[in-house]
Amino acid sequence: MRRTMSFLALSCFSALALAKQPIAIVIHGGAGTINKSQMTDAQEQAYHATLKHAVDTGYAILEKGGSSVDAVTAAVLIMEDSPLFNAGKGAVYTYDEGHELDASIMRGDNLMAGAASGLTHVKNPVLLARAVMEKSEHVMLSGAGAEQFAKEQGLELVENSYFDTEFRYEALKKAKQSMQKVPHQAQNYRLTAPWQAEWNMGTVGAVAMDRSGLLTAATSTGGMTAKRYGRIGDAPIIGAGNFADNASCAVSATGHGEFFIRYRVASDICARVKYQGISADKAADQVIQQELAKVGGTGGVILIDHKGKVGWSFNTEGMYRAKRSEGEAAVTEIFKDSPTK
Numbered sequence: 001m002r003r004t005m006s007f008l009a010l011s012c013f014s015a016l017a018l019a020k021q022p023i024a025i026v027i028h029g030g031a032g033t034i035n036k037s038q039m040t041d042a043q044e045q046a047y048h049a050t051l052k053h054a055v056d057t058g059y060a061i062l063e064k065g066g067s068s069v070d071a072v073t074a075a076v077l078i079m080e081d082s083p084l085f086n087a088g089k090g091a092v093y094t095y096d097e098g099h100e101l102d103a104s105i106m107r108g109d110n111l112m113a114g115a116a117s118g119l120t121h122v123k124n125p126v127l128l129a130r131a132v133m134e135k136s137e138h139v140m141l142s143g144a145g146a147e148q149f150a151k152e153q154g155l156e157l158v159e160n161s162y163f164d165t166e167f168r169y170e171a172l173k174k175a176k177q178s179m180q181k182v183p184h185q186a187q188n189y190r191l192t193a194p195w196q197a198e199w200n201m202g203t204v205g206a207v208a209m210d211r212s213g214l215l216t217a218a219t220s221t222g223g224m225t226a227k228r229y230g231r232i233g234d235a236p237i238i239g240a241g242n243f244a245d246n247a248s249c250a251v252s253a254t255g256h257g258e259f260f261i262r263y264r265v266a267s268d269i270c271a272r273v274k275y276q277g278i279s280a281d282k283a284a285d286q287v288i289q290q291e292l293a294k295v296g297g298t299g300g301v302i303l304i305d306h307k308g309k310v311g312w313s314f315n316t317e318g319m320y321r322a323k324r325s326e327g328e329a330a331v332t333e334i335f336k337d338s339p340t341k
Contacts, residue, residue, distance in 0.1 A: 022308030023062040024325040025208040027055050027075050029085045031254045031300040032202065034318030036335055044334065047084055047320055051332040054078040055322040058208060059330070068216035069107055069130070072206035076103075076126040076218045079204035083165045085320070086202030088124060091163045091222025093172040099163040101222055102236040103129040104140075108215035108244035108306075115140040115236035121147055123156040126220045129236070131155065140236060163222070175226040203235050205242070205252025207304045215250040215304060217242050217266075224257065233257025239267035246306055248274035251284075254319065255299010259292055265301065273305060280305035284313035 029051060036044075058075035062068065080088025091099045103125035104115035114133025117140065122128050131153045132141055141149055151157060203221035210216075219242040221235040234241030234257035241257065243266035244250035251266040260266075265287055272283035280303050288300060293315050300314020302321060310323045314336075322332040 021209070021211045021213045022326050023059070023208075023210055024304055024308045024310050024323070025055055025058040025062060025068075025071055025075065025206060026302040026304055026310045026312065026323040027051065027058070027079070027204070027206040027321065028252060028254055028300070028302045028312070029079055029204050029320030030202040031314045031316045031319035032298070033316065034320075034334060036318075047334055048332045050078065050082050050084055051320060051322040052330050054206075055324050055330050055332070058206060059324045062208060062210050065211055067212075068208035068210040068214045069105070071208040071210065072105070072216050072218040073126055073130055075206040075208075076204055076220050077124055080124050080126060080220055083167070085204050086168075086222045087204040087220040088222075089163060090165050090168065092168050092202060092225040092227075094223075095172075095176070095226045095228040097169075097172065098160050099222060100227070100230070101125045101163070101220070102232060103218070103220035104236045104238060104242040105129045105133055105218040106216065106238060106242055106244040106250075107133075108217075108246035108250055111245065113139050113238045113242075115238060115242075116142065116146045116150075117232045117236045118143040118230055119146060119150075120160050121157045122150045123158045123162065126218055127155050128153075129218070129220075139238065142232075143230075168222075168225075171225050179226070203233075203241070203252075203254035205235075205254060205302060207244070207250040207252050207302055207310075209250075209304055209308045213246060213306070215244045215246050215306065217244040217250040217252045219252045219254075221254075234260035234265070237261055239264050241266060243267045243270055245270050245274065249280045249283075249303050249305040251301050251303045253299060253301045255292075255314075255316075256297055259295065259297030260299060263287070263291055263295075263297065265292070269301065269303065280309065281311045281313070284311065288313040288315055 058071040083090040101119040102117040106113035205219040248270040
């Protein structure tokens, strides 16, 4: 009887501990030169509404006891289906006037991860990244092979023109106008007009913690405007644009991908938390505001630590972002030091 009572007490304690695990989710829709004076009230409202819809959708899954894997997937899907963001429907154009998309997802308990790059027909790249993680023995698939796997998994495929948007096409034309071919030189192109920083970045992502304490991170992007030669950025690179580890934190990045790859931004932040014992906020600021800033790397990250504390850090004029923690309403922000909504 005494053993039975002890077992019941332990079971009740374990259930109570599980119930006390915090739930939280943070999302981003890209960082860059986001000028308030050039954004109409209607555009600003549309961004806030979509960010709120995405973060609330993910939070609702967590609130019902769902997994953080499902929560980040649902949040990213909403942003991939919105033409407002550089992912899915709103993906930027390549130099050849097409679209090549990338995505990744990672869970922090067993460090399982999935990624896909160079996609031209997969409607929702985040679903393919998750399928790679859960239904294959690989971490990353690319190009035609990745799309064959997507077809075998029953994922929706679309014509490449599905991703077209007028806004992104105008950005491509401006980017190409700033480039002029230089014959007989190793440098094929030179700039004849200033290159806009926002052409190098634009991503969506989500990080979350569920009732079990599982951290998950997901990132999806259309890449860099006017990119060529099958260029791949940081979004599908585990440790650069996406990382999750229950022992430290989960991070999703957005910015100039070449810098985020070279400085392994996402994993570096989590490593500082894990091995230096500092807060995730402090680690993120060290990497984004110091390490990247001093070499000209622009962008930002969203994060959630192993205790469920959420945060973000960016060194650009703005970053589309939203967060929601247990017992709190959703918060959405766009500009640097802007009031929340």
